[in-house]
Amino acid sequence: MKQFITFTLSALLFLTGCSENDTPVAPxxxxxxxxxxxxxxxSWVKFSTDNIPTSIGFTLTKGALDNLPHGGVALVLSLPTEAVGKTPFDxxxxxxxxxxxxxxxxxxxxxFDMHFYMQSLxxxxxxxxxDAAKAKFDNLPAAGYIPSPYIRLPAGVPEMGVHWADPRSAELAGTGKFTETLIFGSYDGKVxxxxPMVAYEFLKSSPNLTKAVPTPTKFAKAGYFPMKYSIKQVGDEIVVSLDDLMMMQ
Structure with missing residues (x-):
């Protein structure tokens, strides 16, 4: 009887295309x-095997940094449908x-200004x-929603909002030139x-950067917030991501 049970289990695994060593794959x-x-x-979004988002980002394929127009580029990357509503990002x-x-x-x-927006298009x-909406630009998030010691940059930008920068960054502290920095944004009282704002020459230098994301002490609503961000050369591609997503209340 033991031999029959063993044979039946092996046959079942063969017919279903599985093996005893199969493990779930994080999609x-x-x-x-x-x-x-x-x-x-x-764009792309990574999930854990139990369907929890772990990382969100985008990939620039080989050649994407070549032949860019001097007039600039404004490119909207929609998130994959599987990611909609799973992170705060739209x-x-x-x-x-x-x-x-x-x-x-x-x-x-x-x-490149690489905006990960938490509002609809x-x-x-x-x-x-x-000048057309000073009250909304100047309606800043309450204390705690922007990480310390970030400071507001002057005025605001149409189709973006108010920008907040870290005064400790090399280019603002006067200790070095701008290569990359992390900016926060707000509009009408909300983050x-x-x-990630990244110099073109830095992207061309085979970057391998991972840094901590300054964490606010307050969040408007519960959601998965990144603990780190990365800018990396992976083979012939550049990958920029917000990583180690953690549920924040």
Whole structure:
């Protein structure tokens, strides 16, 4: 009888395409590809084997940093459908600025603004110029919702909002040039995005960076918040991600 039971179990495993050593695989879901330079960009979200989001980011394929227009790029990356509602993030916006932006001598070099937005595309697109909605731009999140010691940068940007920067970063502290930094954003009293801002030359230098994300002490609603962010060369590709997502209340 023992031999019969052993044979039956083996046959069942063979017929179902499984083995006794099979283990669950943590899935990664990929968003739609968008053309960028001579390559492509696409979003993705990784989950644990028990369907908990662990990392969200995007990939720039080989050639994506080549032949970028001097007039800049504004590219919206939709998240994969499997990720909708599973993280606080709604979409990713890649802005390439060939001559950078203000303040002069700080961020006026070629770089990418990589916004991970926590508001819908329609809400973001409705943000006007600063002078048309000063009250909403100047309605800042209450203490604790922006990590310390971040400071507000002047005015605000249409279709983005208010930007907050870390005064300890090399380019603001006067201890070095801008290579990469992490920006927070807000509009009308709410935190609306997390933004790795990365110099073009840094992306071309085979980066291998992982840093802690400054953590606020308060959150508007429960959700998975990143503990780290990464900017890495992986083979011929550049991968930028918000990692170690943790449920915050």
């Amino acid at each position: 990664t879901y990929k968003g739609a590809e968008q053309a960028l330079g001579n390559g492509k960009a696409y 979409h990713i916006m890649l802005d390439y600025l060939h001559t950078g932006h203000e303040p002069p001598g700080v961020y006026d070099v070629a770089h 329609a809400e973001r697109k409705a943000i006007p110029i600063y 609306t995005f997390i933004e």
